[in-house]
Amino acid sequence: MKFLITGASGFLGKRVVDAALRRGHSVRAVVRPAFDSKRLGWPDQVELCRRDLRRREGLADALQGVDCVLHLAAGVKGDDHERFIATVVTTENLLNAMADSEVRKLVLISSFSVYDYGHLKGSLDEQSPVLTAEGDLYERDGYAIAKVWQERITREMAEKHGWQLCILRPGFIWGPGNEELAGVGYSLGPLFFRVMGGKRLPLTFVDNAADAIIQAAETDAAYGETINLVDSEGESPTAYDRQYRRWVGRRGPSIPWPYFLGMVQARIAKTISRLLFGKHGKLPGIIVPARFAARFKPLRFSTDKLRSVLSWQPPVPLAEAFLKTFSIPIAHKQPSDRPASATPHDIRSV
Secondary structure, eight states: OEEEEETTTSHHHHHHHHHHHHTTOEEEEEEOTTOOGGGGOOOTTSEEEEOOTTSOTTHHHHTTTOSEEEEOOOOOSSOHHHHHIIIIIHHHHHHHHHHTSSOOEEEEEOOGGGBOGGGOOEEEOTTSOBOOTTTTGGGSOHHHHHHHHHHHHHHHHHHHHTOEEEEEEEOEEEBTTBOOOTTTEEEETTEEEEEESSOOBOEEEHHHHHHHHHHHHHOGGGTTOEEEEOSSSOBOHHHHHHHHHHHHTOOSOEEEEEHHHHHHHHHHHHHHHHHHHGGGOOOOGGGSHHHHHHHHOOEEEOOHHHHHHHOOOOSSOHHHHHHHHHOSOGGGOOGGGSOTTOOGGGOOOO
C-alpha cells in the first residue's frame, strides 16, 4: 500500500513512517514546508511532501496515487485557538481534498481525551460515553475540545462520501524523548503529588502504537471501527514515577495523594471561583474538576477490541519499553540534560 502520513515529523509520526517501511509499504510523508528533514534519517524511498495543512493549496496533489491516509497531525502547543486550527481546520482541509480524490481509506489517530470521564466508573472501553457540547466538553482543555470536533467532522465526511474509516484512540503515548506523563501526578513547588486510589495508566509505548496503526491500516476488519489503543489494562503510576524520578534525578518527596481528596479540592475551588467571579472566573487546569477527572480518575482500560479486531499484541513488552526509555546511566543523566521536548505541556493522550 501507499500511505500518506500527516504529522510525519512528530514524536509518533516518525515511528509510524518507520513501521510502514518495515512492513514493505510506500510512504509519502507530510512535513512542514520549512522542516529540516535531514535529522529524521529517513531513506530516499520516503517521499517528502512539504505542505501546510492549514491551507488547502497543494493537498490534492499530495493525495494522488495514495491508497490510504494516516492522519496523525494535531495541535498540542499554543493557546486553545491555535490548537483548534492545527487540529480541526487542518483536518477539514485534508478531508475536503480527499473528497476530490480517489482515496477511500482513512485511519484517524484520535485520543482518550474525547471520553467523558465525569460519567465513567470502573473501566473505559469503546462503548464509554464521549464528550458532547451538551455535557462537559467546554469544561475541558482546548486539546480535548479540538479532538472531539476532529472526530465529529471526520465521521460526517466519511459517511457522506462512503469512505472506509478507522479511528484509533491511543492512551498516554510515551517513550524516549516523551517521558513525563501528565496522568501520574502534579507538582506544587518542590512537592510532587502522585495521585492514587486504584488509578492505572493507559500506557501506549510509542513503537507499539506505530506498529498497531500500520496493522490497522492493513486490516479490512478495522475499517468501520473505533478502537482504543493501549498496551494493557493499565499500569501502576507508582512504578512509572519511580523510573521517571530515577532518570531525571528529581529531588523532593513524591507524596501519595488520594484521588477523592483532589476532586474535593477541585470542586471547592470551582464553587469559590463562581461565587467570587461568576462564570467568568478561571481556574488553573489542575483544579478544574472535569480536567482533574480526565487526568487522574481511577479506571481500568479494556484491550478486548484491539485484540479481537487486529489480533494484536504489543511487540515491545513493558519491561523492555522501560529499558529503552530509561536506560541512560544516572551518573551521566543530570536533570539539566532533560530533552526540551519532555515537558508536561507537550504530553497529551495524543
